[in-house]
Amino acid sequence: MSSLTLREHLVERWVTSLRHELLLDRLAVPIVLAPLAGGPSTPELTAAVSNAGGFGFLAAGYLAASALAERLERTRTLTGAPIGVNLFIPGTSAPPQAVDAYAARLADDARQAGVELGAARFDDDDWAAKLELLMATPVAVVSFVFGCPEPEVIDRFHDAGSEVWVTVTRPDEARRAVDAGADALVVQGAEAGGHRASFRDDPAADVIGGIGLLSLLQLVRAEADIPLVATGGIATGAAIAAVLAAGAAAAQLGTAFLRCPEAGTAAVYRQALADNAPTAMTRAFTGRLARGIRNRFLDRYSAAAPAAYPELHHLTAPLRQAGRAAGDPGLVNLWAGQTYELGHQLPAGQLVRTLAEEARAALQHAGERLSPPAGGLGEEVGSAGPAPRSPS
Numbered sequence: 171m172s173s174l175t176l177r178e179h180l181v182e183r184w185v186t187s188l189r190h191e192l193l194l195d196r197l198a199v200p201i202v203l204a205p206l207a208g209g210p211s212t213p214e215l216t217a218a219v220s221n222a223g224g225f226g227f228l229a230a231g232y233l234a235a236s237a238l239a240e241r242l243e244r245t246r247t248l249t250g251a252p253i254g255v256n257l258f259i260p261g262t263s264a265p266p267q268a269v270d271a272y273a274a275r276l277a278d279d280a281r282q283a284g285v286e287l288g289a290a291r292f293d294d295d296d297w298a299a300k301l302e303l304l305m306a307t308p309v310a311v312v313s314f315v316f317g318c319p320e321p322e323v324i325d326r327f328h329d330a331g332s333e334v335w336v337t338v339t340r341p342d343e344a345r346r347a348v349d350a351g352a353d354a355l356v357v358q359g360a361e362a363g364g365h366r367a368s369f370r371d372d373p374a375a376d377v378i379g380g381i382g383l384l385s386l387l388q389l390v391r392a393e394a395d396i397p398l399v400a401t402g403g404i405a406t407g408a409a410i411a412a413v414l415a416a417g418a419a420a421a422q423l424g425t426a427f428l429r430c431p432e433a434g435t436a437a438v439y440r441q442a443l444a445d446n447a448p449t450a451m452t453r454a455f456t457g458r459l460a461r462g463i464r465n466r467f468l469d470r471y472s473a474a475a476p477a478a479y480p481e482l483h484h485l486t487a488p489l490r491q492a493g494r495a496a497g498d499p500g501l502v503n504l505w506a507g508q509t510y511e512l513g514h515q516l517p518a519g520q521l522v523r524t525l526a527e528e529a530r531a532a533l534q535h536a537g538e539r540l541s542p543p544a545g546g547l548g549e550e551v552g553s554a555g556p557a558p559r560s561p562s
């Protein structure tokens with residue numbers, strides 16, 4: 171924005187928005203594959219969703235820029251359709267005392283699993299290198315989580331030809347993202363599996379709890395006049411229909427794709443997803459609030475875990491890896507949204523087509539509910555005589 175005034179900047183953005191049709195306007199099917207960092211995201215899954223007319227994201231979180239480059243290249247060999255990449259906005263480092271105290275509590279579990287805990291280091295997830303990679307080899311959409319990029323970064327992505335989507339969990343975050351120049355908002359309800367996308371992970375806000383998706387869509391729509399992508403707890407065509415009716419341009423599904431054969435979901439994780447234990451929010455695995463299926467580790471350590479991301483992510487990585495290798499679900503972060511038990515084991519393209527058909531049927535059914543057949547209650551009320559005239 172540097173040399174432009176705020177007004178000039180806003181006018182420029184308005185003119186740009188008139189010039190460009192957004193990707194969401196062109197999607198054949200308004201279903202978005204969420205970025206699924208930490209294993210489930212694969213080029214095959216991303217390509218399958220985009221090839222089926224939906225929109226596939228590739229997760230960049232936890233990957234070095236060089237690994238992301240390889241995955242991008244592979245994805246491009248599997249699809250010529252538009253794809254997106256999701257980046258984590260770096261945070262700030264946590265107080266070492268809190269991390270050390272938590273590490274001491276985990277020592278017994280590490281001994282029992284026969285592993286050393288990881289080095290609880292802070293890092294920025296290779297932020298600058300990933301930005302450069304995506305500027306040099308642009309994708310249709312770059313989405314962000316855990317914060318909002320600076321307007322300058324958004325402008326650079328626009329210049330490179332990419333749209334920018336920002337994930338929000340509250341109306342004030344939506345306002346910030348719109349002001350920074352985002353093209354669309356991914357509106358994440360509290361039902362969502364995986365990490366809360368909040369700009370700041372504040373334990374003091376835990377008592378308030380997150381806002382559910384339908385409430386949040388209405389609140390964000392009142393603040394933001396740009397396209398919304400609804401996410402959190404959407405597992406059926408009926409729920410896709412519901413968010414479209416509530417004004418979303420598309421639905422972004424994460425957990426629903428975890429059991430697809432193209433996903434890199436570990437066997438022990440797939441098994442847990444086929445069951446129906448409750449989910450809960452926890453910082454125990456990564457130091458950032460996330461929703462997962464309750465298990466031994468989550469129940470034992472959630473109360474003690476400090477907000478310390480990514481330090482705890484690195485600290486617990488060997489334990490989680492040991493759990494996956496030994497088939498012990500009690501040690502693994504089983505990220506899942508509140509509706510995970512409705513998931514199916516279907517190829518991703520087939521899942522997209524089935525969900526789209528279900529959504530069409532649900533919207534038609536809902537439409538019919540609003541135009542009752544002749545002789546219905548509406549007719550009877552009407553036939554009782556003309557409506558009373560209001561006093562003039």
Ligand SMILES: Cc1cc2nc3c(=O)[nH]c(=O)nc-3n(C[C@H](O)[C@H](O)[C@H](O)COP(=O)(O)O)c2cc1C
Pocket residue numbers: 204205206207208210229230231256314315337358361362363364365367401402403404422423424425426505506507508509
């Ligand atoms: C295993 C897993 C990994 C996730 N990784 C990311 C990620 O890398 N970036 C991101 O923005 N959201 C991530 N999410 C959250 C999703 O974007 C989305 O908000 C969530 O999946 C929606 O709820 P649902 O799982 O009930 O569909 C992840 C979710 C899961 C379940």
